[in-house]
Amino acid sequence: MTKRILSGMRPTGPLHLGHLFGALDNWVKLQKKYECFFMIADWHALMSEYEDPSRLPQYVIESAADWIASGVDPKKSAIFIQSHVKEHLELYMVFSNLVPLGWLERCPTYKEQLRELSSRKLHTYGFLGYPVLQAADILLYRANAVPVGQDQLPHLELTNDIAQKFNNLYGDTFKTIKPLLTKIPKLLGVDGRKMSKSYGNFIALGDSPEVIEEKCSQMFTDPKRIKLSDKGHPDECNLYAYYNLLRKGSAGEVYDYCTNAKKGCTQCKKDLSGVVSDYLSDIRKKRESLLKDKGKIEEILAKGAKKASKAASETMDGVRKAVGLI
Numbered sequence: 001m002t003k004r005i006l007s008g009m010r011p012t013g014p015l016h017l018g019h020l021f022g023a024l025d026n027w028v029k030l031q032k033k034y035e036c037f038f039m040i041a042d043w044h045a046l047m048s049e050y051e052d053p054s055r056l057p058q059y060v061i062e063s064a065a066d067w068i069a070s071g072v073d074p075k076k077s078a079i080f081i082q083s084h085v086k087e088h089l090e091l092y093m094v095f096s097n098l099v100p101l102g103w104l105e106r107c108p109t110y111k112e113q114l115r116e117l118s119s120r121k122l123h124t125y126g127f128l129g130y131p132v133l134q135a136a137d138i139l140l141y142r143a144n145a146v147p148v149g150q151d152q153l154p155h156l157e158l159t160n161d162i163a164q165k166f167n168n169l170y171g172d173t174f175k176t177i178k179p180l181l182t183k184i185p186k187l188l189g190v191d192g193r194k195m196s197k198s199y200g201n202f203i204a205l206g207d208s209p210e211v212i213e214e215k216c217s218q219m220f221t222d223p224k225r226i227k228l229s230d231k232g233h234p235d236e237c238n239l240y241a242y243y244n245l246l247r248k249g250s251a252g253e254v255y256d257y258c259t260n261a262k263k264g265c266t267q268c269k270k271d272l273s274g275v276v277s278d279y280l281s282d283i284r285k286k287r288e289s290l291l292k293d294k295g296k297i298e299e300i301l302a303k304g305a306k307k308a309s310k311a312a313s314e315t316m317d318g319v320r321k322a323v324g325l326i
Contacts, residue, residue, distance in 0.1 A: 008039030011059035016202035069286035080304035087312035192220035216273035232258035
């Protein structure tokens with residue numbers, strides 16, 4: 001039997017290079033070996049965007065286009081919208097009865113998100129409980145493993161704790177989920193901080209060459225290089241990390257002209273904008289083509305939801321019986 005994975009993203013804004021290298025590239029590889037369920041997590045998005053959800057429908061469609069343009073194949077994987085599979089909230093409700101508040105309050109990513117999104121009113125029941133919904137997302141599909149970065153391991157540990165508590169109360173229903181640790185390349189935003197939609201410091205997959213050039217011109221560079229004649233320190237420069245990832249073949253040349261002060265940071269930024277634009281060219285073209293036919297994207301999402309609903313309902317049939325719901 002083919003092993004199964006579940007992963008997803010919140011549609012809270014344009015997808016960017018961090019998503020491409022942190023998740024999407026890995027998803028494309030995983031779908032060759034696993035039965036994949038890829039979820040556009042709109043319920044999770046609503047937890048932080050509830051005050052103004054007006055752009056949520058647009059971001060859902062754009063997310064699907066970005067995924068497919070990046071190589072996620074709807075013929076191989078189920079691509080669906082979380083809220084279109086009602087069992088997510090049903091299992092979330094069951095799990096909500098089992099989870100002590102202390103488990104949630106100790107969650108490190110919850111605290112990080114509160115800091116990162118400090119301008120939002122997120123001291124809510126829903127936002128505190130999002131790891132419980134996340135556990136329901138994963139366990140609903142009886143996934144064998146979940147692709148995660150090192151920083152997401154606490155979420156998976158909590159998922160397994162919830163599964164174990166359910167099993168202890170109602171009998172052996174859920175199995176332990178294993179992490180598929182993903183090595184995420186270090187790629188910071190244009191301001192030198194973590195690349196994030198919340199910070200607005202990203203290069204989006206759909207950005208035009210002109211926008212990419214403007215963003216690259218603002219990039220944080222080697223703080224030790226003050227004058228053109230100063231020798232640079234590529235290993236401490238965000239630009240070099242981009243070159244090393246996007247065009248590894250030319251990284252040695254970049255390293256040479258930086259360390260020997262043969263080229264200034266301004267020109268280096270201009271050159272990098274061309275590298276980034278070229279790298280994203282195919283994705284950008286595919287994305288634009290997909291977005292011209294919104295109906296086709298909706299059809300893909302509907303087919304994905306149908307497949308996801310079948311798997312989810314099988315799980316919930318057992319859960320309802322276990323907890324005494326008819």
